[in-house]
Amino acid sequence: MQTFLQLLFSGLALGSIYALVALGFVVIYRSSQVFNFAHGEFVMLGAFLMISLVRGGVWWIVALLITMVVTGAVGMGVERSVLRPMIGRPVFVTVIVTIFVGALMRVAINLIWGGTERGMPTPWDNTGVMEILGARVLFNSVAAIVATAVVLIGFYLLFQRSRIGVGMRATASDQEVALGLGIPVGRVFGFSWFLAGSLAALAGVFLGMFPRIVDGNIWLIALVAFPAVLIGGLESPLGAVIGGFALGVVQLLAQGYVNPLLGTFGNNFHQVFPYVVMIGFLMFKPYGLFGTHEVERV
Amino acid sequence: MLEINNLEVVYNKVILVLRGISLTIEDGQIVAFLGSNGAGKTTLLRAITGLLDIHNGDVTKGTGSYDGKPLFGPDPDAIVRRGISHVMERRRIFADLTVEENLRSGAFTRRDAGIKDDLEAQYERFPVLGERRNRTAGYLSGGEQQMLAVARAMMARPKMLLMDEPTLGLAPRLVEEVAQVIKDLNAEGIGVLLVEQNASVALQIADHGYILETGKVVHDGPAEQLREDEDVKEFYLGVGGDGRRNYREVKHYRRRKRWLS
Numbered sequence: 112m113q114t115f116l117q118l119l120f121s122g123l124a125l126g127s128i129y130a131l132v133a134l135g136f137v138v139i140y141r142s143s144q145v146f147n148f149a150h151g152e153f154v155m156l157g158a159f160l161m162i163s164l165v166r167g168g169v170w171w172i173v174a175l176l177i178t179m180v181v182t183g184a185v186g187m188g189v190e191r192s193v194l195r196p197m198i199g200r201p202v203f204v205t206v207i208v209t210i211f212v213g214a215l216m217r218v219a220i221n222l223i224w225g226g227t228e229r230g231m232p233t234p235w236d237n238t239g240v241m242e243i244l245g246a247r248v249l250f251n252s253v254a255a256i257v258a259t260a261v262v263l264i265g266f267y268l269l270f271q272r273s274r275i276g277v278g279m280r281a282t283a284s285d286q287e288v289a290l291g292l293g294i295p296v297g298r299v300f301g302f303s304w305f306l307a308g309s310l311a312a313l314a315g316v317f318l319g320m321f322p323r324i325v326d327g328n329i330w331l332i333a334l335v336a337f338p339a340v341l342i343g344g345l346e347s348p349l350g351a352v353i354g355g356f357a358l359g360v361v362q363l364l365a366q367g368y369v370n371p372l373l374g375t376f377g378n379n380f381h382q383v384f385p386y387v388v389m390i391g392f393l394m395f396k397p398y399g400l401f402g403t404h405e406v407e408r409v
Numbered sequence: 410m411l412e413i414n415n416l417e418v419v420y421n422k423v424i425l426v427l428r429g430i431s432l433t434i435e436d437g438q439i440v441a442f443l444g445s446n447g448a449g450k451t452t453l454l455r456a457i458t459g460l461l462d463i464h465n466g467d468v469t470k471g472t473g474s475y476d477g478k479p480l481f482g483p484d485p486d487a488i489v490r491r492g493i494s495h496v497m498e499r500r501r502i503f504a505d506l507t508v509e510e511n512l513r514s515g516a517f518t519r520r521d522a523g524i525k526d527d528l529e530a531q532y533e534r535f536p537v538l539g540e541r542r543n544r545t546a547g548y549l550s551g552g553e554q555q556m557l558a559v560a561r562a563m564m565a566r567p568k569m570l571l572m573d574e575p576t577l578g579l580a581p582r583l584v585e586e587v588a589q590v591i592k593d594l595n596a597e598g599i600g601v602l603l604v605e606q607n608a609s610v611a612l613q614i615a616d617h618g619y620i621l622e623t624g625k626v627v628h629d630g631p632a633e634q635l636r637e638d639e640d641v642k643e644f645y646l647g648v649g650g651d652g653r654r655n656y657r658e659v660k661h662y663r664r665r666k667r668w669l670s
Contacts, residue, residue: 199463274517277506281514284503291460291497293489293518293565 116246118367119360124252125321126359127259131314132336133343133351134266135307141283141346142303145194145205149213150311151333156216157182157312158319158329159224162231171234175316179309186308187301195297217330226327231319255317262313263352266306270348275302283346338389344402353400358385410435410476411457411493411569411602417470418452418461426452428624429471434617436568439591439601441611441632443645444621450604451498453621454571457602458495459485475569489518492568496575500558504547508538511546511557515564524564531560534593552583559590569600576607588614608645612636620645 132154139147157178164174189212197205230237239250270276282289282299290296318332319325339358343350366381373380392399411434418427427449434440442450455461456468457480473480475491482488494515503511512531516524532539535556541549546557555575562570572591576584588610595601595614605611612618618635620628628641635641642648 274513277510277513278517280506280510281503281517284505285501287460287463288497288501288503289514290463290485291458291489291495292515292561293486294514295486 113245114367115364116244117248118363120243120246120248120252120256122360122363123356124249124255124317124359125363126356127255128314128318128321128332128355129336129339129358130263130352130355131259131310131317132332133339133355134263134348135310135314136333136336136340137343137345137348137351138303138307138310141348142279143190143194143198143300144202145197145209146202147307148206148209148333149189149216150307151330152213152216152220153182153186153308153311154315154318154332155220155327155330156185157315158231158325159220160312161316161319162229162325163224165232171232175313178316179312182312182315183305183307183309186304186311190301190304195300213330217327221327228324228326231316231325233320237320251317251320255320258313258317262310266310266348275299279303335385338385338392340399341389342392342399344399347399347401350399350401358388361385361388411473411480411600412475413457413471413473413480415471416453416456416468416473418449418456418466419469420452420464420466422467426466426624427456430621430624430626432619432626432629434569434600434602437595437598437600438617439595439603439615441608441615441618442602442604442621443606443608443611443618443641445606447623448621449624450621451573454495454573454602454604456481457571458488458493459483460495486518489565489567492566494562494565494567494570496558496562496570496572498573499577500551500554502546502549502554502557502561504545506546507543508546508549508557509542511561512538512564515561518565527564527566531563534590535560552579552586555579555583555587556590559594563594567599569602570594571602571604573604574606575603576605576610584610608641612641612646 132150135150135153136147139145160181161174161178164177165171169177193208193212194205197208233251235250235254237251240247241250241253242248270279278289278294279299279302281292281294282296286296289299314332315329318329336355336358339354340351341354342357343352343354362381362385365384369384370377370380414431416427416430417425419425430449430453442453444450452461452466455464455466457473459482461467462483468481475493478491503514506514509528512528513524516527532542537553538557538560541553546554549557559575575587575591579587584607591601591603592614603611603615612632612635615632618629618632619626620635620641628635628638630638636646
């Protein structure tokens with residue numbers, strides 16, 4: 112039981128990072144039908160920026176805010192300069208463009224920061240542990256879960272209640288009509304990229320605490336979080352969040368319970384397991400959990 | 410007052426859709442545009458509201474003004490702010506948003522405190538929307554969706570409504586209902602530019618009518634005059650000079666009459 116709880120909490124912490132990354136994917140895809148393959152690089156940018164800021168003596172929470180805003184702004188810049196002119200082009204063109212943008216960002220980050228590993232500074236004891244229901248949980252995990260929960264609630268309110276949120280959903284639903292109603296669709300795209308960028312930065316900061324190192328390969332998280340997007344459904348923010356948490360939990364439970372059954376073959380089976388789940392979904396429920404039904408009256 | 414002079418619109422740089430259209434719409438009038446498919450009615454509305462760009466269309470000639478200020482700028486939201494709202498063909502409500510969210514999206518250009526009151530005003534005008542304010546809009550009936558599209562456009566507090574075939578695909582009783590709504594809005598001082606294929610309904614409620622054919626205005630005049638016009642009767646109202654006509658006997662060239670006016 113105790114092992115189970117421990118795995119569950121670690122799974123939720125990891126899942127919260129997946130959820131943030133997956134949500135960023137979905138926000139951009141929904142608003143502008145762009146599949147952003149540079150998303151992992153935003154995560155990477157956030158992590159490196161945060162480390163530099165904190166080492167530079169900026170107060171941790173302030174550094175986090177600056178990191179999120181700057182990364183968001185970079186996202187907005189990418190949208191404005193590279194993707195806005197691509198509006199109306201086939202999807203594969205934007206896909207290739209984002210892959211290219213991602214490569215450029217990776218190179219730029221390596222140039223600025225170098226590829227060496229570094230630790231993510233935390234205001235709390237990095238290896239500190241607290242007991243919840245008898246399970247020993249890292250402070251880092253608790254912080255990731257709490258911060259993600261706060262951000263997700265904020266995002267929900269923004270998306271469902273605010274003026275810009277209604278504008279975003281209207282744009283996702285029918286771009287031409289949104290334009291006709293006077294919703295500045297271009298700025299809505301920019302705002303979506305800003306949101307996605309800052310979500311990615313937050314994910315990067317917490318991701319840096321888990322392996323407790325930040326290096327040149329941290330962008331690969333985007334590929335790992337990918338099954339979460341498909342499990343939840345490409346167009347559903349709620350699905351992305353649920354998919355993300357589910358993925359994290361499933362992955363750690365697999366590590367705890369499935370890996371030992373497989374002997375030597377099972378050493379890193381949990382790394383592959385999310386893809387097994389994803390393939391299952393693609394075969395039997397290709398639109399994911401929440402991404403399905405088009406609203407239509409029959 | 411909306412004034413357009415010699416407007417020419419080209420799609421994809423080659424397809425000439427409007428070939429020199431001129432028109433004048435006084436404030437508070439209902440003006441009907443009649444014409445068959447491809448005559449350029451929808452293009453005319455797109456030109457006014459600045460939606461040509463996303464269809465790869467350009468205004469290549471001509472000028473336009475609304476309340477003395479020039480039209481055909483690049484920003485659709487500027488037009489909405491100036492008081493022209495567009496109700497698009499086939500209703501085009503946001504199907505996955507609720508009724509209330511649809512209405513709020515219509516008020517996106519506004520930041521004043523009057524939005525709440527206007528919401529209630531729309532629910533009063535269309536009680537059925539009030540009953541279903543938290544329902545997903547895609548599940549409304551066709552007539553209700555049309556009402557929602559009109560109410561959504563009204564949320565921007567327009568002085569002029571451009572309506573693209575509001576009666577399309579509606580049952581006859583609903584067509585009358587829509588016509589009544591247009592008359593009511595007009596009675597409140599809102600100008601309406603009505604694009605219709607249902608000529609008899611359009612000419613009943615309009616003050617003035619224009620007839621478009623292949624991108625040109627071929628005929629225009631006060632609505633009551635058009636209703637009595639022999640050619641309009643024959644080609645748009647479906648009644649010939651001598652009552653009903655058997656179309657099998659009509660020669661092809663007679664059906665596709667060229668207008669000389």
